[in-house]
Amino acid sequence: MAAFSPNPQIPGNPLKQHNSADHFELSQRFYFEAAHTLNRTIDAYGSRQIHGHTYEAEITLAGQPDPTSGMVLDLAYLRLEIERVRALLDHQFLDDIAELGPATLENLCLFIKQQLSDALPHLSCVTIERRASGDKCTLRLKT
Numbered sequence: 809m810a811a812f813s814p815n816p817q818i819p820g821n822p823l824k825q826h827n828s829a830d831h832f833e834l835s836q837r838f839y840f841e842a843a844h845t846l847n848r849t850i851d852a853y854g855s856r857q858i859h860g861h862t863y864e865a866e867i868t869l870a871g872q873p874d875p876t877s878g879m880v881l882d883l884a885y886l887r888l889e890i891e892r893v894r895a896l897l898d899h900q901f902l903d904d905i906a907e908l909g910p911a912t913l914e915n916l917c918l919f920i921k922q923q924l925s926d927a928l929p930h931l932s933c934v935t936i937e938r939r940a941s942g943d944k945c946t947l948r949l950k951t
Contacts, residue, residue, distance in 0.1 A: 845910070
């Protein structure tokens, strides 16, 4: 049995070997706090009042690792892009974000996708969750 070397540049490293049929997904989560109102027909009173949530978002990229770096995308770059979007949402009144529309989970997924898709061409999924209330929405992009 060959000895394992932790250096990915050494030929024969089993961690560097994969075939093109392998499917890689790379995810990063982030949180933001925001307030909004929502015009609903059920549970309307509380929804129409200004109220806030802690949101957890997860961004997923799908693709093949670069043969040189071994990464689908450097997580530091992904975190920079996420921070740019998080700054647009964190501690904001979501009703004031014109590009968002009504502050639904679905629209938050679409807004984040629109903000990230140019910089992250391997974007495959955006999930928004409000754990305290058990609500979650996932937008899967066709790749």
